[in-house]
Amino acid sequence: MRAPDGSGNPLAMAPDLSLRAATLIGFCAVALWALLALFTTLSGDVPPLQLLAMCFAIGGILGLVAGARRGGHRAWRQPPAVWLLGVGGLFGYHLLYVLALRAAPAVEASLIAYLWPLLIVIFASFGRGLRAHHLIGAMLGLAGAALIVTGGQSLSFSPQNLPGYAIAFAAAFVWAGYSVLSGRLPQVPTDAVTGFCLATAVLSFGAHLLLETTVWPRGIEWLAILGLGLGPVGLAFFLWDIGVKRGDLAVLGAASYAAPLLSTLVLIGAGQARASWAVALACLLITAGAVLAARDMLWPGGGRKPDSSTPS
Template sequence: MLIALNHGMTQKSATLIGFIAVVLWALLALFTVGTYPVPPFQLNAMCFSIGGLIGLGWIGWTKSWADLKAVPLSVYGFGTLGLFGYHFLYFSALRAAPPAEAGLIAYLWPLLIVLFSGLLPGERLRKLHIFGAMVSFAGASLIVAAGAQFERASLFGYGLALACAFTWSGYSVMSRRLGDIPTASVAIFCLATAVFSATAHAFLETTAWPTAPIGWLSILALGLGPVGAAFYVWDIGVKRGNIQLLGTASYAAPLLSTLALIAAGVVEPRLSLIAAALLIAAGAGLAAYASRQTDK
């Protein structure tokens, strides 16, 4: 499917393709839980190897190797740092704190993208942006206050999840200043991230393999979806589709992620958890509305 996207693509079709990334990222927490007890760096290496192979297969099929030469080394470094940093923090957070709560805090990144974008040259930060931020952070606070666990290990995990949100939002906003980088470069981001992760794992972690078939299936699912194909379809969507609409759609990810965990029986359907997800999504939606008003 991705191969046919290079020519004759409409904005509508590109936007729909970008929506696939939102759905896949909503499954990130669920699949990550299934990979226990694989440590974060090892999990990064395994998943991004699969994600990189997806890209190499696409590049080989479309014979677009020349696109890779047009990408500066600094961009490869930037993309690798963004992917490596985000997923290391994310996987670590879900190991150190309850997965639903940590996942919701990590999903503050759509809101932060809106806020940070408002500070870019030519953009404006409105009062509604600030109000939306307050609503979403109220949701994040509810996670901890209602929660959950106040043990030191859990609080550390919440901190990792928040750092994760800042990492991905900063990466996404700064990417806007890099120009039109070909989607083929994502394959190199993934493979370089796998190499760095494997190196860090060798020095810092003890190797641990899944103890049941569900663990291997979860790793495969991560590499094919949330830590693989999602990056390619998202790249197509933001470059050729309706970016504003895609940005707004990403605010549904926290709610979808929580519902997926509840449906799988990983977490109990607590009222406080649902309320937190709705507050985070609502606050980010308000910020998105403010952005649309600024554009008018």
């Protein structure tokens, strides 16, 4: 199969990869997302949508530079449905997440939004059969994420915040849908993500003008924004695209619960948060869930029965 950009490799940015290697590349995106909280904290009082516009612009420029030599811009010649999926996933998720935090308490909204890894595991099983260890691994990860987000404290869901909760769930649904559907389109080169990032930057800036007051960063805040655009809101989306298209999506979904844990560990290391029993227990739950979900990759053939959903 030839890619739309004329290259023989549908992903353009990724050579032939094993399932395990591609899954690991996807997890590198999760590791980069662990830096989101720290860099966002260091970015000062820049409003969320303005911050997204600036970061996605940096990420898009990063993609342009990286793809210039191989003509990566040719990968932008995609059907409208592909653009709708790509831009809808990147912009839609982040806009909904920001709106959810405006309409509901941050703890509850964040926890609901973190249903996306579990939804990925469920969606990825459609037509292929849901394997129990993937689902159990994702549930363990969700329990660990709940400990991280709540700090081990009880939740207080209030009926008056139902619109915010609904928006947060919609955000989770959008990101899970984007990830799974992208995985079903391996013919779309990863270089196309550059176009999605630039379009998201434009839409985020428009939403910022409608909903926020501009606040320009100062001093070290510019470095934090540059770090966001190069890593968690830049390179991470290209790595994620490779992971969902070439890796084990169910394993990647369950392992994504490491993001809030790693983020907390980074904040602790930077002196922005304190270690606690909740963090320690979350570490055990998320690690156990990820290992369980990745059982087939870690121990190939280890007692695995043939998948009855796979045609012989």
